[in-house]
Amino acid sequence: MNAADVRLSIIIITWNERENLERCLLSLMDKVDFERDEVIVVDNGSRDGSAEFVATLPQIRYFPLERNFGVGPARNRGLFLARGKYCMTLDNDTIFLTEDPGAIVDTFFQAHPDAGVVGFQLLNVDRTRQDSTRRFPRFYQPIAARVPISRQLGFVKRELERHLMLDTCFDDSNDPLEVDYVLGANQTFTKDVAALLMGYDDRIFFGPEDAEFCVRTRKMGLRNYYSRKISIVHDYKRRTRKFSKLTIKHLAGFAYMLKKHGGVYRYSLSERR
Numbered sequence: 001m002n003a004a005d006v007r008l009s010i011i012i013i014t015w016n017e018r019e020n021l022e023r024c025l026l027s028l029m030d031k032v033d034f035e036r037d038e039v040i041v042v043d044n045g046s047r048d049g050s051a052e053f054v055a056t057l058p059q060i061r062y063f064p065l066e067r068n069f070g071v072g073p074a075r076n077r078g079l080f081l082a083r084g085k086y087c088m089t090l091d092n093d094t095i096f097l098t099e100d101p102g103a104i105v106d107t108f109f110q111a112h113p114d115a116g117v118v119g120f121q122l123l124n125v126d127r128t129r130q131d132s133t134r135r136f137p138r139f140y141q142p143i144a145a146r147v148p149i150s151r152q153l154g155f156v157k158r159e160l161e162r163h164l165m166l167d168t169c170f171d172d173s174n175d176p177l178e179v180d181y182v183l184g185a186n187q188t189f190t191k192d193v194a195a196l197l198m199g200y201d202d203r204i205f206f207g208p209e210d211a212e213f214c215v216r217t218r219k220m221g222l223r224n225y226y227s228r229k230i231s232i233v234h235d236y237k238r239r240t241r242k243f244s245k246l247t248i249k250h251l252a253g254f255a256y257m258l259k260k261h262g263g264v265y266r267y268s269l270s271e272r273r
Contacts, residue, residue, distance in 0.1 A: 008037040008102035009084030009191075013074040014092045015044035020235070022053055025060060027096040034059045037102040042078045044068040070205035070249075071184065079191075079199045087194055091185040094122075095233040104229050105188055112176065112225065116217025117189045119182025120230035129170060130234055132186070133179040133226045136211065136264040137163050137254075162270070176225040180218070180268050184210030185234050193217065201260075204253040206246055211264070212257045218267050 010032065014021045021041070028039055039060050043050055045067040054062045063081060065074065075089055086105045090096075098104065098120075109115055122132040141163050161167065170177065187210060197216050200209045214224050258264060265271065 003083040005036065006038055006083040006085070007033075008086045008088060008105050009078075009082035010037070010039045010088045010090050010101070011042065011075060011078035011082060012039065012090050012092050013042045013044060013071060013078065014046060014050055015068050016046045016048045016050070017092055018046070018048045018050045018053055020093045021050055024090070024092050024094050024096070025054070025057060027094075029057070029059070031096050031099050031101065032059075033100055033102055038082075038084060040078045040081055042074045042081075044070075044074050071207070072200035072204045072209035073202045075184075075209075076199040076202060079194050082191060082194075085191055086188060087191055088188040089184055089186065090232070091234065093235045093237070094185060095235070097123075097232060098230040101230050108176075108188075108227060108229060109190060112223075114223050115189075116193060116220065116222030116224050117182060117187050117214050118176065118225040118227055119179075120186050120188065120232060121226075121228040122183070122186060122232055122234040122236075125233060125235055127233070130236060131164050131166075132183045132234070133165050133168075133170075133177075134181050134183070134211065135163050135165055135270060136180045136215065136268040138265045139258055139263065170226070170228075172228065175229070176227040178223050178269060179226050181211045181214030181224055182226055184213075185236070186230075186232055187213070189217070193220075193222070196220070201257075203256060205249045206253065207250045208254055208257055212253075212260070215257070215261055215264050215267055219261075 041054055041060055041062045043064040045065050051064055054060050079087055119132055122130040124130050138159055141159060201212050
């Protein structure tokens with residue numbers, strides 16, 4: 001396939017999760033038009049046989065890294081390698097349900113040239129809608145998310161509900177729906193936008209690189225959208241709810257994002273209306 005003809009590059013990062021990766025890739029094999037689109041796996045130094053499995057799928061472009069560089073940096077390597085006009089990030093714990101995503105993505109961006117990032121519909125394992133859209137957070141959002149007792153305070157509870165967009169109706173009549181940001185489990189954007197932004201911020205190891213990327217598309221004057229045109233099951237397991245080294249890295253990334261942008265709440269759609 002000529003690089004100039006590639007339409008969509010689906011970028012999946014993985015780290016020692018062969019079972020998830022295997023399930024994800026197998027779900028893509030009969031959905032992706034490999035004559036026009038590509039799937040790229042960037043491996044953050046797995047030692048669980050992931051490489052041996054991917055070797056059985058010659059359609060997949062596989063790029064192993066020597067160690068775990070984190071989410072944003074690994075995705076950036078995928079973006080650098082991507083040959084498509086459009087790029088889609090996809091977590092390895094997903095199952096793709098919709099055929100020919102490249103055609104749908106192309107149609108979407110043709111109809112919405114103002115789009116910065118679009119997040120397509122993520123579903124829970126039971127096929128109910130997953131809360132994958134967000135409003136930009138206030139500084140105390142991580143406390144609301146991780147300290148249940150804090151939600152007894154009215155303003156903390158209201159902040160969590162605002163952040164999770166629990167007051168929003170998600171249905172076909174609101175498709176696409178403009179939002180502040182969508183989870184990095186599925187973000188789609190043009191390669192040109194990724195180049196202008198120089199990809200994700202390499203200083204964020206594990207979240208909120210997805211929110212920070214959407215802040216920058218908003219600052220470019222672009223709009224971020226949620227759409228139900230593509231459906232993806234996301235077997236979502238939060239890794240930062242219990243205190244760990246990963247939690248510390250996540251909170252450090254959150255603080256870095258707020259400092260970098262002077263706070264992000266002021267970029268929220270709710271502040272513009």
